[in-house]
Amino acid sequence: MALTGQIAIVTGASRGIGRGIALQLGQAGATVYVTGRKPADSDAASENYLPSLEKTAKEITERGGKGIAAYVDHSNMEEVKQFFEKVERDHNGQLDILVNNAYSAVKTIMETADKPFYECRPEIWDDINNVGLRNHYFCSVYASRMMVNNGSGLIVNISSAGGLRYLFNVPYGVGKQALDRMSADMAVELKPKNVCVVSIWPGAVRTELITNMLDSQKTGGKTNEQMNIFKDGETTEYPGKAVVALASDDRRMEKTGRTLITADIGSEYGFRDIDGRDPPNLRSLSFLLSHSGYTHAAQWVPLWVKVPGWFLWGASSRL
Structure with missing residues (x-):
């Protein structure tokens, strides 16, 4: 297995893209910490079709890796700090891969999809960018300290084309563009330390929430045309294959600082989605x-x- 012996963290991995990435890292042999909110605070508590953090960790182990579930509230920076300190203690400072994926605002975005920013409560900025941007910076700081000491590492920020053009709402686009800029600037400072930082743009991903919305026709104000983009989209594990490909590549430093599209990574490394398809390229x-x-x-x-x-x-x- 390509990643046997490596330690990885995937934030926000109880479901969706994070879960798919964590499963693929486990399938490649890595020890994978998956973070998420406590059961009572998670979306799975009210939506019974969503998987749990424990289920993700168990499946990672079943696929050949080692899954470790960790309850972390990524809106609480003290909890984030304590989590990274625990990983550092438990693995003698080793951390090979960090995937910044945690995102707590999917429902907020869908519920406000038909409203301009000035009609929304201004606090949705924090709903979207506290976990989706600020937390990623904190996680990257703590991860980088370990990676710099070890002389290698990979940090992947899960972003989207919303950083390039208008998508969903104002806070979403600002957050994604800032995340891509963060990847580029961190790469400048970490390149001499042999730590690779990239942003990855998945295409339209058929997450559990999206699939349920399509099945139930509850599109949160989005038109059929806007939602149809997801019907031929990627599975949640396709971005995971992209992360594994980068983590397994000895020449990945050539890509540091870049924004990469999952379908482009698939073409370069020669993999398909788990359903055998080549998803549409952005x-x-x-x-x-x-x-x-x-x-x-x-x-x-x-x-x-x-x-x-x-x-x-x-x-x-x-x-």
């Missing part, structure tokens, strides 16, 4: 046309035709 011209309203034109464009990354960044520039 840079695919056909995909972009289809979800910009040009569905007829999209049918005539081959899936392999992709827009260069620099073009996407340039198109969003306000200079």
